[in-house]
Amino acid sequence: MRRWIVLVVGLFCVQLWASAQATHDFKLGDEHFLLDGKPFQMISGEIHYPRVPKEAWRHRMKMAKAMGINTIGTYVFWNLHEPQQGVYDFSGNNDIGAFVKIAQEEGLWVVLRPSPYVCAEWEFGGYPYWLQNIKGLQVRSREPQYLAAYKSYISQVGKQLAPYLVTHGGNVLMVQFENEYGSYGGDKEYLAINQQLFVDAGFDCLLYTSDPAKDVVRGHLPGFLPTVNGLDRPEQVKDLVRKYHNGKGPFMVAEWYPAWFDWWGVVHHKVPAEDYAGKLDNLLAEGLSVNMYMFHGGTTRGYMNGANCYDTGFYEPQTSSYDYDAPLDEAGNATHKFMLFRSMIQKNLPAGQTLPAVPAAKPAITLPALTFTTSADIFSVLPAPVKAATPLTFEKLKQAYGYVLYRTQQPGGRKGMLSIKELRDYGLVFINGKRVGVLDRRLKQDSLEVDLPAGTVTIDILVENMGRINFGPNLLKNEKGITEGVRFNGQELRNWQMYSLPFDRIDQVKLKKGVKVKGAPVVKKAVFDLATPGDTYLDMRNWGKGSVWINDHHLGRYWSIGPQQTVYVPVEWLKQGKNELVVLELLTPEQPSLPSLDKPILDVLTKGNSGQ
Known part of the structure; x- marks a missing residue:
């Protein structure tokens, strides 16, 4: 019995020792972040977990490491995790804990941005729609109903993510408690309340804010690290941070933009890699930390795209493709920008440190001819x-x-x-x-x-x-x-x-064979077999406007006006054998078939079929 007790105590001590060994210390130095007491330069790439199939998260992490990324940045999206008030979802593609854990397994640190507001070209900036049903509620304010709703939500997020904080032996280095608030307001008391909500939810780690340069004065909370969005001149960043942080650093560009996003009816945004490679080199050479927004954009699936509307004069809904002209393309393959940025990162690594080899591009295929066998117009459902x-x-x-x-x-x-x-x-x-x-x-x-x-x-x-x-x-x-x-x-x-x-459960729409199309919006299904799945792109150029599902996964919207003309189908959601594709078409319901391509078309604007 004594031997058994000694053995159990011994194992417990070993576990405590291993836990202590795994715990890291992350602090602010006067000029640099300090990881276990040594200067640490964060080379971060933004990836949003809902914009990438869960099955592909690890692949994207490996691609990040191959470019020289040592940290992954991500928002946390309130409207995904509390779609209806009091109903929480951290499963499947919403499993943010699993996303962080995979990063840890791949040797990557994480910067979390679970701010109540995320922007991110995301529906309602991440807010759940039901907030608008609470009379008098004011987002991003001290209004009591808003604070109560947010407290309930962030407490649930804390339960999911607190175990992964670096203070608990995890890989989450720091957490952002508001996002570009200075572009919206300047209430320091609200910021202080919001910061305390994070602490109460279990985020006992380094907390910070990020704002565009002109808005840091309104958006930072004294005593906490301000970071800067959109600048790429090291001295400007340093001067700004020192001004609001007692003359000290560390210095971080929290959103460094190598390109931009798209919205319907406007030319595809594309920025030559050569225009930004030197700027990245300069930031790294000067010792600044950088979060690249985006390293990999992916796809805004379902109905989760947001819209530009800075005043009441215009409204610009964003495309489902969030390719962003990022270093990693929509399907997760390395681009010329990836390789050029990789060379800049390699140039600034400590002597003798090399990067992993770049994984080969994923194979792309075209699907067999897709013809539709069952359908239903919306008036019948x-x-x-x-x-x-x-x-x-x-x-x-x-x-x-x-x-x-x-x-x-x-x-x-x-x-x-x-x-x-x-x-x-x-x-x-x-x-x-x-x-x-x-x-x-x-x-x-x-x-x-x-x-x-x-x-x-x-x-x-x-x-x-x-x-x-x-x-x-x-x-x-x-x-x-x-x-x-x-x-x-x-x-x-x-x-x-x-x-x-809502068309949120497309599998529940009752379809029939032999339905005659009469001009009404229609839901149509095609069934096809695959011997070897691969990434592919549905060619929607002859279609009008609508949405597409593959094997019950909502792939996003299409619209013939462009610039996005294809819909990306990830290999992870295709199956060997039988597959089902469903299209909801609003404007051209008579389309009999749907072709596919082995590459995307994201840069073609047309007068399109607006339905006139």
């Missing part, structure tokens, strides 16, 4: 309606994303102007089931002339949420659908039926 005198928003219907069909019956035998005030964001108008036009918030189209035939007329307006605003003062103007009523010749139309069509 309507759920039970909600009735109200005036149209209800998505929020009032407790629907986050997707589509709502608004229907009313009105007396006909007249012509006139049908107008929708504050349509958000894209509407197809039908008279007795026949499409008569579209309305597009981007183009400030909110009305059209219609001819109502004699008798009682059914007016349908199918409204798509194209993405909530993710940046700027209009964060609180993010309700979706028909938000302020419909008028015909100036007279308000009343008595509406609302049909929620």
Whole structure:
């Protein structure tokens, strides 16, 4: 018995020793970060876990190491993890803990950015839609309802991630407690409350803020490290940080942009690698830490893209491809920019340190010809309606994303102007089931002339949420659908039926064989066999506007106006043998087949099929 006790105690001591050995110390020095007492230069690359299939996380980490990255940066997205109030999801592609753990296994540090607001070209800047249903709630403020909601959420995040902090033996070096707040407000008391919420949630590690240079004065909290976004001149960064950090460093460019993102109807953003390689070399040579935004963008799948809207004068929904012209392309392959940046990083490594070999590009394939065998138009799959005198928003219907069909019956035998005030964001108008036009918030189209035939007329307006605003003062103007009523010749139309069509479970849509396409939006399925799966790209150039699913994974949106003309299908979501592809097409439902390519098309703008 004594031997057994001695053995157990001995094993326990070994475990304690191993745990102590694994624990690291990460602190601020006057000029550099200090890891275990030694200067540490963070060469970080941003990867967002929901924009990459979980099955591919490890591959992307290996690619990061091959370029010379030693740290992974990522946001944490509130609307993914609390899609409905009090309902939390950290499973599957939302398993942020697994993402951090894989990074640790691959020898990478992590910088976490679970700020209440993330921007990130992400739906509502990461906020869950249901916040808008709480009367009087003000995001990014001391308003009590907002703070209570955020406290509940960040406490759940803390439970997931506190074990991975460097203070607990993990690989998370530091945590950002607000994101570009200076671009939105300047309430230091709010920042202090938010910082304390992080501490209370278990984030007992180094905390910091990040802001564009001009907004650091408003966005930093005295006593905490300010970092800078968008600068690439070392002396400017150092001067700015010293100004707000008691004359000291460390110095970090928290978002260094080697390129930019895309939105629908605007030319693809592409920046030559040569324009930025020297700047990266200079930052590293001067000892600054850098987080490259983005190292790998991936894809904004589902309905999670955000929208630009800095004022009320325009609205620009972002594309599903988040390729970003990043060093690692949308499929995770090395680009010319990757190789050039890698050489700059290698140049600045300590003598004798070399980088791992760059993994070979993943094979890409084309799929067999895809023909559709089953389908259903949306008028045949309507759920039970909600009735109200005036149209209800998505929020009032407790629907986050997707589509709502608004229907009313009105007396006909007249012509006139049908107008929708504050349509958000894209509407197809039908008279007795026949499409008569579209309305597009981007183009400030909110009305059209219609001819109502004699008798009682059914007016349908199918409204798509194209993405909530993710940046700027209009964060609180993010309700979706028909938000302020419909008028015909100036007279308000009343008595509406609302049909929620979130299309979040495409497998539950009942499809049939032999359905004749009559011009209405349609859901279509193709079944195909694969001997050897590989990455591929659906060629949507002959299609109009809609979304695509592969084996029940929502791949994102497409729109013929461009610049994105293909939809990326990751090899991880294809199977050897039988596969199912589903398309929701709004504008050209008669399309009989869908081709694929072995490379993307992200840079073609067309007049497209806007539905006019």
